Amino acid sequence: MFSNPIVLTVLVATLMMLLLIAVVIITMVLSNRRNVQQEVKMAQMHLDHEKGLRLLQDEVMAEVARELHDNIGQRLTFMKLQLQQQKAVNPASAVSLLPVSDMVVETIEEVRVLGRSLNSDVIEKNGLVYTLEKEVERMRTLNKFEVHWEHDKEPELIKDQKVIVFRIFQETLNNLLKYAEAKNVYISMGGGSNFKLVMKDDGKGFDVEQVMSSGKGAGLKNILKRAELGKLKCSIDSAPSAQGGKGTTFTLEKIV
């Protein structure tokens, strides 16, 4: 059969076709693999760059916090002492100096709280639960909404993740303050290996997709990017009041 020239022609031609297809496939797969590897490398570089930026941002914030504590804080304390001295020297001026003195004391406290919220080392030192609790206390003093806060033990997260959770927490609370018009905010945090932070409000809600696509959601995108950097899963469930608004539920959890 194989001595027949027709058979030989058909077989050789078929094998040539097969060989050609094999070459095409192998070339494509190899070229694709190279592209995929390059893409992965680029994504990794992008991630490293973002991480570097965040680290730099944290360092700058820590520096500002130190400056607030060491410089402005000290100056305010000095002012407070001078006012006390003035009141002692001239008791008649005590009444007129009282509002100034009170304001200085309040400013000292605010600078202290601000410094603490800017400095991520505080999280490492005091733990995430304590730091979030302090933020909750700060929110309560503003009397904008009722904060219901419950938590479990300290979550098992690495330092970077704790800083990211804290920054996201701050950003979300700021968003709540600015836009939500809520009466109640319910915050709960699961601890140990089951870290899950849920922040739910009864405010006016918003259209997540529209905000994200309209270019107004820079803060939200920032939150999502931070979560991605910290290998955390972030979800936002909300609907505007026109669509039967149910407030907003923000969830942040560890990717298992």
Place this chain on the structure above:
Amino acid sequence: MPLLFYFLAGKLFALIVGGYYFKCLTRPYRLVLYLIGIAAISESYGYYIMKNLHEHNIWLFNFYLVAEAWLMGMAAVQLLVVPWLKKVFLMLLVIGSIIWVLNVVRNSIYVFASLSMVYGLILLTVMYLAVLFTNSVFKNKNILVQPVFWLAISTILYCACDIPYMVLHNYLITNAPVLSAKLISINDVLDIVRYPLVAISFILLGRQKQRVLNAAG
């Protein structure tokens, strides 16, 4: 066991998989699924005509040629992302149909439209190569998990490797029927390999869509 069983096994497997993931399949993949159904019916009916009725079944496969060219061709057109290529291939499909009509009118419906078949095979090979190059390579996603890759490869493999034999098909049938009967095993093997590869593309597409649906809701 008759060879028909092996032919049908691959097609039935692809049909079952395609049916299972039917809701997840996009239009081009559904067209391919319909073609597999037509192929299975033609194959069985052709076998029945030949074995039981002892009649020619070539006319059946001549009609199948048109169905294959249009269904596979339209699937490729929908998978293509370059608009001018779509137009060119649509025109070539119409020309293919004209060649088929001329071929049948000239030789009768009872003679295999070999020229039309070869034209179809070349056209489908080029179309699916175009699909492969415009869809997969430049997406920077793993090519082996893309359904379009497996669909295109199955078609290219079948069509391109079948061309040499099909060019000589009518000549061999007339002048060397014994040789032809032996050489047609090339077509048989390609046919058996083709459909499981299509089934892989159905599975990959179905799973991808299911993952998207699960993530959404």
